[in-house]
Amino acid sequence: xxxxxxxxxxxxxxxxxxxxxxxxxxxxxxxxxxxxxxxxxxxxxxxxxxxxxxxxxxxxxxxxxxxxxxxxxxxxxxxxxxxxxxxxxxxxxxxxxxxxxxxxxxxxxxxxxxxxxxxxxxxxxxxxxxxxxxxxxxxxxxxxxxxxxxxxxxxxxxxxxxxxxxxxxxxxxxxxxxxxxxxxxxxxxxxxxxxxxxxxxxxxxxxxxxxxxxxxxxxxxxxxxxxxxxxxxxxxxxxxxxxxxxxxxxxxxxxxxxxxxxxxxxxxxxxxxxxxxxxxxxxxxxxxxxxxxxxxxxx
Amino acid sequence: xxxxxxxxxxxxxxxxxxxxxxxxxxxxxxxxxxxxxxxxxxxxxxxxxxxxxxxxxxxxxxxxxxxxxxxxxxxxxxxxxxxxxxxxxxxxxxxxxxxxxxxxxxxxxxxxxxxxxxxxxxxxxxxxxxxxxxxxxxxxxxxxxxxxxxxxxxxxxxxxxxxxxxxxxxxxxxxxxxxxxxxxxxxxxxxxxxxxxxxxxxxxxxxxxxxxxxxxxxxxxxxxxxxxxxx
Ligand SMILES: Nc1ncnc2c1ncn2[C@@H]1O[C@H](COP(=O)(O)OP(=O)(O)OP(=O)(O)O)[C@@H](O)[C@H]1O
Ligand SMILES: [Mg+2]
Numbered sequence: 168x169x170x171x172x173x174x175x176x177x178x179x180x181x182x183x184x185x186x187x188x189x190x191x192x193x194x195x196x197x198x199x200x201x202x203x204x205x206x207x208x209x210x211x212x213x214x215x216x217x218x219x220x221x222x223x224x225x226x227x228x229x230x231x232x233x234x235x236x237x238x239x240x241x242x243x244x245x246x247x248x249x250x251x252x253x254x255x256x257x258x259x260x261x262x263x264x265x266x267x268x269x270x271x272x273x274x275x276x277x278x279x280x281x282x283x284x285x286x287x288x289x290x291x292x293x294x295x296x297x298x299x300x301x302x303x304x305x306x307x308x309x310x311x312x313x314x315x316x317x318x319x320x321x322x323x324x325x326x327x328x329x330x331x332x333x334x335x336x337x338x339x340x341x342x343x344x345x346x347x348x349x350x351x352x353x354x355x356x357x358x359x360x361x362x363x364x365x366x367x368x369x370x371x372x373x374x375x376x377x378x379x380x381x382x383x384x385x386x387x388x389x390x391x392x393x394x395x396x397x398x399x400x401x402x403x404x405x406x407x408x409x410x411x412x413x414x415x416x417x418x419x420x421x422x423x424x425x426x427x428x429x430x431x432x433x434x435x436x437x438x439x440x441x442x443x444x445x446x447x448x449x450x451x452x453x454x455x456x457x458x459x460x461x462x463x464x465x466x
Numbered sequence: 467x468x469x470x471x472x473x474x475x476x477x478x479x480x481x482x483x484x485x486x487x488x489x490x491x492x493x494x495x496x497x498x499x500x501x502x503x504x505x506x507x508x509x510x511x512x513x514x515x516x517x518x519x520x521x522x523x524x525x526x527x528x529x530x531x532x533x534x535x536x537x538x539x540x541x542x543x544x545x546x547x548x549x550x551x552x553x554x555x556x557x558x559x560x561x562x563x564x565x566x567x568x569x570x571x572x573x574x575x576x577x578x579x580x581x582x583x584x585x586x587x588x589x590x591x592x593x594x595x596x597x598x599x600x601x602x603x604x605x606x607x608x609x610x611x612x613x614x615x616x617x618x619x620x621x622x623x624x625x626x627x628x629x630x631x632x633x634x635x636x637x638x639x640x641x642x643x644x645x646x647x648x649x650x651x652x653x654x655x656x657x658x659x660x661x662x663x664x665x666x667x668x669x670x671x672x673x674x675x676x677x678x679x680x681x682x683x684x685x686x687x688x689x690x691x692x693x694x695x696x697x
Contacts, residue, residue, distance in 0.1 A: 171574050172574040175571055175574075369557065370557055373555050373557065374572055375544070376544060377544065377545075377569040377573075377616070377620070378542070378543075378544035378545035378573060379541060379572040379573070380538075381541075
């Protein structure tokens, strides 16, 4: 019986959408427009987030340079600190020999210039410390600097602060715009559904007298709203996907050349965007319908 | 099967539509509700259908106190009370058959049961021939018969009819009364509000008369009554 009722509701939802296709088309178009704007905002936010994330990951790692004549007792102390700290993800001891190897490798063809330094290696021993997040860096660096035997911990507080702030603002801005656009979409859908509901006021009234539950009455309208939202989302996804692929092809290489950052790959973007758009589409459809029905259900 | 215990209904605009009403209708009764316009007839029906809540007093339906039931159980109550209005309230884009079937679909009846019961009630109201017609192709009497078929298709224990003959000529009206009598004869309780003096006088059923919200007469086999000021 439950299953039959649900089947009935879905049928009626599709029927309502078809009967209402004129207004539906209008609201689908408006929602596509809203989603396209949202898409641009998302591309911007995700893109910038991507760049910021790239840069941030470089700051998640600090290198603790040790004094050459460090006492074993002090070395233990430092290692214990790293082991116990909740902010540290991993750490690794790097000997001066390993540091030199690494330097040689990074110098590439000119690495031979460093030959012979093995006997008089001026590079310090160090700990390579990977933190759980960039926001932990400041405290950990302060703690370690206070320990005996630490020579220096290079660290760029200003840049990190700025970066954290920028990414916070971008995320907040994106969120605000997204919320505003979602509200606009809910308004659009709820107006369309309101029209359907007004057309079917009689039907709703009769249904109530025959003993239909509110859920049963609401169901088809919600399904109709969700269908509108999903159709708009799918069309918007297709448009944005083509648009972004084109943009990516045209400017990705140039961008890398100028700023040495990449755009997000179209496949990654499409996946994220599809999930976001489909959820938003279905969500605004459902919420919009529920809003527009509230008044009619209190019979 | 329905009991009003000192029921008062005061609308939001402070109109007292029903004041301290006590009445009791038994299973299988046929009851006319008479009284001037604005006397409170429809209010009594709305209270039974839980469209309105009483301001004070108690309403018992089938032994259950429905005075303060939750919103969720209202649909269940309405399934046990069929309702017919003066204006039929049919869906114009559905055929006669579909209008009746609709009432069964809503409560999740099986297609098999729908195919069995809809023709049955259509033949009860003499509309088998019109099953595939649309409401705008029907006469007034036929339209009202469809709405009666819809009201009884789910086997309610009670049928409420608010001026069901109000829009019909006398001949068609008596045809509708015949059908309601048949339904009553099969055991369905009927409560009918009406202004039709000749119908009430000729049928000699129980009559409850209400005047400005007060029940002034409850007669076992009565007529329309002289003191009813009509409009
Ligand atoms: N929803 C409402 N809000 C406020 N007042 C109402 C409402 N419904 C009815 N009333 C008032 O309550 C009183 C009784 O109305 P009701 O509809 O019960 O009368 P009635 O006997 O059915 O009249 P009629 O024969 O004209 O149908 C009237 O004064 C009416 O104006
Ligand atoms: Mg009335």
